[in-house]
Amino acid sequence: MSESPETVSWQIGLSEGGTAQVPGLARINGNDLDLVTQDGMQRQYPISDLTILVLPHHHGTRGLIAPIPGSTARLAFAELSLVTALRQHPKFNLSAGRGKAQERRQIMYWLIGATMSLVFIFLVVIPIFSERIAAGIPPDYERRFGAIVAERVASNLAPSQAGTTCQNSLGREALDGLIARLEAAAKAPHPIVIRISEAPAVNAFAVPGGQIILLAGLIGFSETAEELAGVLAHEIAHVVRRDPARGMIRSMAVGAVSGLLFGDALTFSTLGILAASLLQTSYSRDVETKTDMLAFEILAKAKIDTKGFATFLERLQKAEGDRSTGAMAYLSTHPPTAERAALARAASQPNFVKPALPLEAWRAIKRDCGQGSDVGVRLP
């Protein structure tokens, strides 16, 4: 374009909101864009205030300029040469049309604030919240609820034998004796109720209300009464700490907050679940370490050697490999097995030389309550 911008005029449609669009001509005059409409109206806009909102398109769609910041007034224009002329003008604010610096700064502040509040919610608020709520649950409620959960879990694991495995047998009698000894050493807030489920996995877990589900595969896998006692002490320690109730409340809170954070369904289903499971497992690893420590105390009080628990973990690690090392450690609910076994071995007291149970009693437990294991899905 050889003409000076000041001698050129552009066709404009002016909309000021209160009236319909009026056609007119615009011209650069010094530091202003001057406008004269067909019906004789005159406007003068400082070029430094102009924001190009939309560029014109060669299919005939016009572009848009906001002439006054924050107002609804708009200038519609068809020619790209107006954009070129404005952008070449020394007073034109080049960043005005593209994501304003102030807005970017605001976004950064919001992001930093939001991240900090999230860290606070997940690391402080949710643990305290779940702690308080769990402490406030009446023990009677928790026991009734736990019984329902245990019933459902047991019947899901082994539908045909739910709750009936090894009842009224010498093995069960011997097992109850071992449990009573550990319970006496533990001072649990609920009476301990152990259900044996006829499932082959090597697993045991505590649910709210003092309910512990012991899988027959775990009894089958255990080689000594001390090994089994170690696992039972770990689960009883969960009951003492009320971890199942707390964990349940925490899962609800983590699920609810993650669901709200990640908005739409698909994003939630991937990011939400990933984040929720990572958080859950990291909470869980911390809890498991503390639970192991308490289990060692329970075993010591019951005069049972923690070496049995160490042997159990070492054999399990050998049988199925340790999935709680390397990158997979972040997805494991338990700390590395070798680390746990080492701690159990360190806690061993050399003066406990007596077996946890007489050999016949242990054989009865294995015979009546155990079954071949499949070296299962999760560590106890």
Added chain:
Amino acid sequence: MTEKPGQQTQVPSLAYVTRPGLERLVVQNLGLNLVTLWFYRFWAKTRWRRHIWSNVSLLGDPIEYTGTGAEMFKGFLVALAVLAPVFIIFNLWQFAVSDSAIGLFIEQIFYFATLYFLIVAARFYARRYRLSRTRWRGVPLALDARFLDYVKVHLTQHGLALLTLFLLWPRASLNVEAWLMSRTRLGDRHFDCKIEWRPAFWPWITFLFAGLLALVIILGKLAAIMPQVFGDLGLPGMSSWWAFFAVLFAAASYTAYRVRSLRQTIAGLNLGDVRFACEARAAPIITFIVVGIATLLAIGTLGALMAIGAGSVFVIFVVPIALLVAHAIIRDAWVAPWIVDHVVNSVTIINPLSLNAIANAAHDSMTRGEGLADSFDVGIA
């Protein structure tokens, strides 16, 4: 360069033009979303809307989206403040009555009633927000309706549809749509809307049967795979291909119903002496969606094959994120703009020059964000 005032290029009264830069914008949005753990999504959605809205022009002037990411983020925080206690209360309530069947039943009734109320609120406020942030020649759209009136209409209409076992669902949803459109205005001019719902009836019935068929085939398939969970339902265990085609057919028939509803809605609209007609067709829209899904499936399959070779960490972290990225690009850069393009270019405006007289109303301001809609995934665009 001087031109005479009044000289204009001839353009269709409503048109969609493809402006460059959408793919770049979508990729930038995704990158920022990934870096910020999806917190950037409010700003991303705003940038995307600004681009798509500006591609649509009415009488040669682009539509403008004036919403901001910060507004949506604030709306989200409000929704968080409302929803978090509600869900916690219901979780605790359910826990407290977990051993009583009647207690659980009552809790569930209240839960679903609250959920219904929240979803209806989310849809209403999201629509009102989007309208108030959409301008043409500086003139905003607006929804002049009260939320509780909307709930009453929604509840009455859909309650009646439920009584007919969903058969008259199109009547309910199009009556609600007409109610909303009749309370919508562009600047100082109100829309008037009377929708003839009957043409949407048969597409709806086709969808109902297709949906039922898909449900039966999927249940039969699940019962065959997991008899311990589903028991013997007495349904035929058909191949996975049948289930796939049944779902595809149900989705296609639902799209056909939605397109027919849209045509009816547009045909029932008046803005003063301006009238509208729409010739949108389901087939191209279904094709866009199928092409999008097929691309996503191809990427998913490729990812799964690579994952088998690379190990479990890859499967857990990389494949879901890659699918999420592919899904966002396919949806935001291709499928959604194609659909908007098809619909916009299928609309004819009768007596469009009358729109030139539209001006702002005396007062136009809307403040509510659409965070609730984001939480429930009902913010459509």
